[in-house]
Amino acid sequence: MNHRFLLFFITFIISSLSVQKINAQEKKKLMNRGILTEVKRIQKCFSDSIYQYDYKKDSALYRQKYKAFYGEKIKNLKNLYQSIYDKEAMIGKVDPNISFKTTSGIQIENNVPQTGITPPVEVKNKSIDLAEVENYQQLEELKKQLTLDFPVYLVEDLDGGTYRCNLYFMIDVDGKFKNIKYKGASDTEFGIISALFLYAVGGLEKPLIYNKKPIVQNFAQPIVLRFE
Secondary structure, three states: OHHHHHHHHHHHHHHHHHHHHHHHHHHHHHOOHHHHHHHHHHHHHHHHHHOOOOOOOOHHHHHHHHHHHHHHHHHHHHHHHHHHHHOOOOOOOOOOOEEEEOOOOOEEEOOOOOOOOOOOOOOOOEEEEHHHOEOOHHHHHHHHHHHHOOOHHHOOOOOOEEEEEEEEEEEOOOOEEEEEEEEOOOOHHHHHHHHHHHHHHOEOOOOOEEOOEEOOEEEEEEEEEEEO
16 A cells, blocks of 8 residues: 555656646746737727727727827837836957857847947957857747747738848846847737847757857847738
């Protein structure tokens, strides 16, 4: 009887540890859902506001209110983005004397010197293959994640078609995404959501390391989604 109880207890402990591990993995995959939840809340406020008006009864009033409420929605989304952007604090500094090259499709932006710092003229820029950087494979996974895990439920109200946006960001020595900017967006709301989604992802599991030291590097990543 005692042996059976002991076996059951050990099995229960192993199962509990497995469940905890799975839950931890799921939580990690879910990222910072608070950012996406806030985006949805802002969108819902817009929907609830415009829902009070009937286009068929008064199209002019509806268009007027739609424009006002939509402007408020975009303003609130921009404020959310800016509030996150302003709280950032860079830990590391870029090395202006090193640049990375790649043939894998990962887009690397040239690092620029920090303000007020002028590298010596005699120091030449050293070009390094990204494959020499530890953990660089995470960048390929990030490319997939930005498409496969994109919160499409946040853009369901947009018209069908192809939406594009270019994200520019830095990966700090702690692996976190910082200084995220959205440019060339085919739709303003889509651009902001794309940037906020990357903030929600948060960062890489491990920092990028070159020559046994974590590095700071600029990257660019286009996001292209097509809605039928």
